[in-house]
Amino acid sequence: MEKFKPHISVEKLNVFYGKHHVLKDITVKIPEKQITVIIGPSGCGKTTLLKSFNRLIDLVEGISVSGDVRVDGMDIYNGKIDVTNIRKKIGMLAQKPYPLPMSIYDNVAYGPRIHGILKRKELDRIVERYLKVAGLWDEVKDRLKSPASRLSAGQQQRLCLARTLAVEPEIILGDEPTSALDPVSAKRIEQEFIELKKDYTIVIVTHILRQAKRLADHVIFLYMGEVIEAGPAREIFEDPKEARTRAYIGGEIS
């Protein structure tokens, strides 16, 4: 296995939902400033694994988590840790774009405001900067006060990206972030990710193999709640060691 600096390291992570064993003894490392793609058939636990990185699975009643998830070496399931700080550090982009019920400007300023930035000038600067990074500034700069709900789905997802980036996370999680978008908008989001990986560690869940091939530096293949294989993208796609990985990539299981 190739040596890299892990940004997130997961050891013996087990997640139960009631009696259902969703994730089984997961041990993986997520490399820093690369795109890691989690692939696998639907229902294999991809989203659960992703949401365990920013403790969004805590919100599900009846879920129990054991094992270790470390971000920069810090155990994020330690009871003393402030969960809001973890989520500030690890941004997330959802399957469907969900703008907040407020203006475009307020959507981007939402996170910074919560974390104590209240000066107008500073907020203006943050909003402009991250709308530019998300590639939306030119389209919305004249109507920052209008409701975010009036944007198209593709624009909304870029707005969500700007909102995520505005709290200055180190890691960005994407839960099938292009699945609700048209092909052109999906392409744009993919390009944003490729641009962003020089500054951020990115983890994306997808069930679209071609998208995984386009984006991935590193791949984790999940099947029935277990990590079957993980490694550099080229190795996984061109020379998988495991029969099940081969079958999935060959389109025999889906």
Add this chain to the structure above:
Amino acid sequence: MDRRQLEEAFFKGLMIASTVIIVGILFAILAVVLLKGAPLLSLSMLTQTPKGGYYLGKGGGILNAIIGSLYLAFGATFLSFIIAFPIALYLQEYARNRFASFVRLSLDILWGVPSIVYGAFGFTIMLYLGLRACLLGGIIVLTLLMLPIMTRAMDEVMRMVPHELRETSYAVGSTRLEALLRVVSRQALPGILTAVLLAFGRGIGDAASILFTAGYTDHIPHSLFDPAASLPLAVFFLLGTPLPEVQERAYAAAVILLVIILSTSVISRLLTTKWTKFVIK
């Protein structure tokens, strides 16, 4: 026509008939109240308290009941909101599912309790405390009556807010309270307003709960411990007189009641359009 088409036509007819009946009844009520009440509306009715002999057909008005009703209904709506909103927030994110279901069931049962029972309950407590019928007693009992309605209605609209919207807020590091106040409440704002208006309408129109707790008087209350008149009871007392010309004043009082409910609804909707356009569909 085959059997399935016949079935379709028959049930469609039934649905239309039911709709026509209910809308018809609504208009019939409005028509009766307006036709009988509107001609009797006069400035003196709106601006004067009852003079001696008002219930026998002499001059005066029902300003005592208008002011009393406004005090009672707005007071109770305010008090209910202060209590209902935190309960609704608590049920969303803090209460465990089982406990939340228990609270919801309790509120649903309370919703169904007849208002005279609230009145009797309030009256008993007031007797025990040695209090006379007064504005404060009326406001508190009306609050009890309105609370389950307002809380459950708010709770239901907040539950309709997509879970992902909350997740979005948590994902940038918000606390539960921030997610509830800044995102869930804003998204549910039109529904929250409806909840408040629903409770307000029920409160201002209720007679039985305030009969013994707020009492009735020909004077405008000057403190929370004065008895207070109200429009529903004014309707009741005016209709209860043997004189037809006095009975007709009851319809005028009903018109005033309708106008208050309608204008409150319209004004509050206008005030909130500014925020409701941001709602995510």
